[in-house]
Amino acid sequence: MIAIIDYEAGNLASVRRALRFLGHPSTITSEADEIRAADRVVFPGVGAAGEAMRQLRESGLGDVVRDVIAAGTPFLGICLGYQVLFEHSDENDVDCLSVFPGRVVRFPDDLHDAKGRGPLKVPEMGWNEVRFKGDHPLWNEVPEGSEFYFVHSFYPSPKDDVVCATTTYGIEYACGVTQKNVVAFQFHPEKSGRPGLRLLKNFCEWVPGKTD
Amino acid sequence: MLSKRIIPCLDVRAGRTTKGVKFKGNVDIGDPVEMARHYYEAGADELVFYDITASHEGRGIMLEVVRKVAEEIFIPFSVGGGLNSVADMREVLLAGAEKVSVNTGAVQDPGIIEQGACAFGSQCVVLGMDALFVGKSDRTPSGYEVVTHGGRRHTGMDALAWAKRAEALGAGEICLNSIDADGTQDGYEITLTRMISTNVNIPVIASGGAGKPEHLHEVLTDGAADAALIASMVHFGGYSIRDLKDFLHARDVKVRMTW
Numbered sequence: 463m464i465a466i467i468d469y470e471a472g473n474l475a476s477v478r479r480a481l482r483f484l485g486h487p488s489t490i491t492s493e494a495d496e497i498r499a500a501d502r503v504v505f506p507g508v509g510a511a512g513e514a515m516r517q518l519r520e521s522g523l524g525d526v527v528r529d530v531i532a533a534g535t536p537f538l539g540i541c542l543g544y545q546v547l548f549e550h551s552d553e554n555d556v557d558c559l560s561v562f563p564g565r566v567v568r569f570p571d572d573l574h575d576a577k578g579r580g581p582l583k584v585p586e587m588g589w590n591e592v593r594f595k596g597d598h599p600l601w602n603e604v605p606e607g608s609e610f611y612f613v614h615s616f617y618p619s620p621k622d623d624v625v626c627a628t629t630t631y632g633i634e635y636a637c638g639v640t641q642k643n644v645v646a647f648q649f650h651p652e653k654s655g656r657p658g659l660r661l662l663k664n665f666c667e668w669v670p671g672k673t674d
Numbered sequence: 675m676l677s678k679r680i681i682p683c684l685d686v687r688a689g690r691t692t693k694g695v696k697f698k699g700n701v702d703i704g705d706p707v708e709m710a711r712h713y714y715e716a717g718a719d720e721l722v723f724y725d726i727t728a729s730h731e732g733r734g735i736m737l738e739v740v741r742k743v744a745e746e747i748f749i750p751f752s753v754g755g756g757l758n759s760v761a762d763m764r765e766v767l768l769a770g771a772e773k774v775s776v777n778t779g780a781v782q783d784p785g786i787i788e789q790g791a792c793a794f795g796s797q798c799v800v801l802g803m804d805a806l807f808v809g810k811s812d813r814t815p816s817g818y819e820v821v822t823h824g825g826r827r828h829t830g831m832d833a834l835a836w837a838k839r840a841e842a843l844g845a846g847e848i849c850l851n852s853i854d855a856d857g858t859q860d861g862y863e864i865t866l867t868r869m870i871s872t873n874v875n876i877p878v879i880a881s882g883g884a885g886k887p888e889h890l891h892e893v894l895t896d897g898a899a900d901a902a903l904i905a906s907m908v909h910f911g912g913y914s915i916r917d918l919k920d921f922l923h924a925r926d927v928k929v930r931m932t933w
Contacts, residue, residue, distance in 0.1 A: 476770065590676050609930045652748060653748060
């Protein structure tokens with residue numbers, strides 16, 4: 463069973479619907495035991511970092527996240543569930559889960575596109591091309607040049623060795639990281655049409671540590 | 675770099691997609707769930723549903739449509755029409771919509787924008803706005819007035835001032851419909867769209883007047899729109915979404931070409 467962590471942060475049902483469409487049953491849960499026992503864990507989220515971290519601390523689910531990651535359970539973070547894996551977020555100036563080193567910062571106000579047009583609007587809302595790095599089982603049959611759906615005003619600045627995907631919105635930034643059994647993205651695979659579904663399918667079949 | 679979005683709009687009455695056609699009134703053009711699936715597979719970047727039933731019974735049918743669409747369409751979609759409270763918004767979001775669009779309800783009570791943004795996040799709350807050219811005056815310095823009820827009811831509010839206020843209240847996006855251009859298929863209202871889009875820092879979806887691919891090109895470049903709403907052009911078979919994207923792509927407008 464796949465556990466989708468419920469910490470009262472946004473539309474979790476859309477992830478469950480996408481997984482169900484792919485033939486993978488999942489459960490939306492805030493029960494620590496259920497999450498620890500799950501075969502895979504999805505950590506989604508929409509909203510503000512401050513409120514999310516407050517929920518994660520008070521419910522103890524932040525510790526559960528760190529536990530399942532340490533235990534080697536395949537783990538997928540999405541959007542806010544990506545950002546709070548870092549050390550600190552400038553959104554609400556809050557300390558986060560520190561699974562990955564790095565800080566989450568806001569897009570500057572004076573961004574311009576490649577043709578010099580701007581300032582670009584913040585949040586970044588819409589479809590953008592993602593460049594995946596290296597070989598990873600999750601990229602299997604995701605066409606090069608595929609675009610994914612983004613909605614966010616903040617982005618993390620991780621160390622290079624964990625960055626697995628980048629995109630450009632005025633600046634090039636990391637929209638994905640991976641390490642061992644963890645993979646996490648800024649964009650929403652559950653709202654990104656066929657390439658997004660393919661990425662989710664690959665996650666559901668992923669055996670971390672096994673090179674294919 | 676973000677792609678410009680192409681967004682088919684489906685008007686839903688009593689569980690069926692309809693389209694107002696001159697001299698014929700509302701014509702039934704199909705099952706909204708099937709049409710949504712078709713546009714999703716054809717490369718639509720997002721979908722917009724308007725519930726034009728505006729009755730309690732109709733709302734239940736609409737929610738059923740939303741639930742079915744959410745089970746098989748994996749791109750964002752918004753639902754609007756008759757949403758007057760946070761409870762109305764919550765119902766639609768729980769049924770599976772990504773965003774809700776408020777229009778008359780927000781004119782009557784601007785506070786619902788703020789309440790909706792607080793409860794669900796700004797990214798969920800779209801301000802739908804109908805604007806009519808009335809000329810510049812003390813009351814309407816932008817030259818455009820916000821209207822409701824398909825343009826029949828004036829509000830006395832300046833369109834640009836309302837857009838800025840909605841942004842300050844927490845709207846995450848504006849769907850801007852020109853009443854002058856709506857239904858003409860003669861092109862979007864470029865002056866209006868450019869004025870609103872360049873004066874707010876949230877995305878603007880242009881609506882009303884699309885009839886030819888050139889119109890989309892114009893509004894996405896000169897009009898500075900972030901997205902273009904289309905209806906008749908694709909509903910009645912004249913153009914596919916692929917046609918429109920090929921046209922835009924060939925003219926250096928960034929659009930999503932693989933799906």
